[in-house]
Ligand code: FES
């Protein structure tokens with residue numbers, strides 16, 4: 001398959017089901033950030049033939065013969081594009097993790113669309129700046145703003161030192177640093193709100209090439225802790241282990257896979273079988289069953305007051 005990234009030709013063979021984000025990062029495009037990986041945050045935004053989309057939920061195969069543009073293709077730290085320059089001038093970021101995706105989406109907007117900004121930018125979330133400065137950055141793109149620089153000093157806004165690299169997607173974040181020999185850990189979480197795990201069969205997962213270790217409650221330290229500490233110490237008993245055999249909320253950690261790559265660590269998730277006794281909502285009895293981590297079942301997480309008041313270590 002052939003396509004272009006920022007006008008550079010690329011030849012690649014995506015794996016079945018591979019998303020565009022992983023393909024781009026595997027070819028060195030770390031300006032495409034890995035955020036939620038679920039199509040929610042927009043950190044991975046790119047343009048495909050000029051249309052902004054979330055590359056983490058976009059099949060890589062679909063870019064065959066098409067043009068992909070990343071934040072790095074909109075400008076360089078020495079020659080920023082208008083939107084990138086405006087984000088620097090208006091301090092449209094703090095940590096900057098969302099910014100490469102923000103500028104990609106914002107680069108497609110025209111002045112007459114500004115009144116509709118919240119809807120048009122709803123696919124790009126920022127966890128730290130607040131949206132006022134982002135709105136000002138997008139609204140001010142191309143305007144003659146007060147371009148602050150480190151040399152202005154007292155009485156003037158001082159631009160973020162890494163700002164020009166941030167808006168061009170060139171500032172590396174933790175996941176953008178590939179250290180040789182790094183192992184990757186994927187946590188497998190419960191799809192049930194309330195269950196007791198009878199056993200976990202990890203043999204198939206552990207046998208996969210590239211899997212270094214699969215951890216379960218059998219490997220967890222025997223120090224229990226509370227997941228909710230309130231003013232009264234005994235309101236919230238120490239009743240949880242790092243990896244527990246009792247599940248009390250959907251999403252609770254159940255097992256962890258350590259592997260040589262993220263892809264390998266994620267692969268065994270459907271191979272770990274977990275026989276359980278599952279509980280539904282208030283008043284429902286136990287039901288034997290099992291789940292694999294690829295299965296998400298609907299549950300009704302309504303604990304009774306009696307259950308909440310149980311003494312220190314409840315196995316149910
Ligand atoms: S990483 Fe793609 S939308 Fe969050």
Ligand code: FES
Pocket residue numbers: 092093094095096097098099125126127128129
């Ligand atoms: S600037 Fe930190 S997430 Fe947006």
